[in-house]
Amino acid sequence: MEFTELITKRYSVRAYKPDPVEDEKLQQVLEAARLAPTAANRQPFRLIVIHTAGREEELKRIYPRDWFVQAPLVICACAVLSEGWVRRDGKRYTDVDVAIVMDHLILAAANAGLGTCWIAAFDPVAAREVLGLPEDVEPVVFTPLGYPADEPRPKERKPLAELVRYERW
Numbered sequence: 001m002e003f004t005e006l007i008t009k010r011y012s013v014r015a016y017k018p019d020p021v022e023d024e025k026l027q028q029v030l031e032a033a034r035l036a037p038t039a040a041n042r043q044p045f046r047l048i049v050i051h052t053a054g055r056e057e058e059l060k061r062i063y064p065r066d067w068f069v070q071a072p073l074v075i076c077a078c079a080v081l082s083e084g085w086v087r088r089d090g091k092r093y094t095d096v097d098v099a100i101v102m103d104h105l106i107l108a109a110a111n112a113g114l115g116t117c118w119i120a121a122f123d124p125v126a127a128r129e130v131l132g133l134p135e136d137v138e139p140v141v142f143t144p145l146g147y148p149a150d151e152p153r154p155k156e157r158k159p160l161a162e163l164v165r166y167e168r169w
Contacts, residue, residue, distance in 0.1 A: 001111050010107060011152035013115030016071035019147045025112045026073070029145065032108030033077075036101040039093040044083035045101050048076040048131055052144075061126040063119055063142060071115070071146030076131060077102045079138045098140040106143065115148035 001009070026049070033047060052059060056069040068074065077098045084094035106116045119142040127139040 006107060006111055008155075009152070010110040011115075011155070012117040013144070013146075013148045013150060014065075014067045014117060015148065015150035016067065016115060016144055016146040017149045018070070018072065020072050021114060021145060021147075025114060026145070028112055029105055029108045029114070033101045033105040036097075036104040038097040038100065039085035042083050042085050042097070044080045044085070044094050045098050046078045046080060046137065047101075047105075048078065050074045050076065050131075058130055061123065062130055063122045067117075068119070068142075068144055070149070071144035073145040075105065075143050075145055076127065076139050077105070077141050077143075078133065079140050080136060081138060082136050094138070095140060102141050102143065109143075109145060113147070114145055116143040116145055118143060 030047060030049075033045075034043075038044065050059065050073065052069045052072060052074055059069050059074060060066075062068075079094035079098045081092070081094055084092055084097065086092050102118065106118065109116045120140075122139070122142055124139055127133070127142075131139065133139060
């Protein structure tokens with residue numbers, strides 16, 4: 001798919017078919033995430049691929065929506081805090097790095113005909129418990145991964161004139 005078409009067609013999927021995701025497609029999506037740029041190329045992230053079958057109730061402790069566990073897979077993108085780059089003023093870039101990684105993953109999934117939905121409103125305590133995360137690893141974002149069972153709604157976005165400044169604020 002051409003890039004402009006891809007970013008136009010991608011949407012937040014909130015209903016999934018039970019069909020399994022082929023390993024080849026999963027590997028394509030994960031490879032796109034691996035290739036994402038990160039500050040100083042530190043790659044301070046880890047992706048946890050979770051099969052939902054048989055774990056629905058446990059996973060719903062993390063995010064309590066039925067559609068979250070409809071997809072055959074859920075992916076958690078985590079920041080490894082000790083590996084991240086820090087700017088001189090102390091600004092940590094791990095959240096930025098993980099966001100770029102997840103964006104690559106989501107776009108690659110859409111390109112492969114798969115659906116995703118960026119989920120930041122999860123319970124971090126439950127995520128730590130369910131996934132057995134070490135102290136230095138922070139869950140940043142989740143997404144289901146599977147074949148969409150819904151249709152995209154029209155995208156509502158602010159006009160460019162409201163979002164873009166030239167030269168100065």
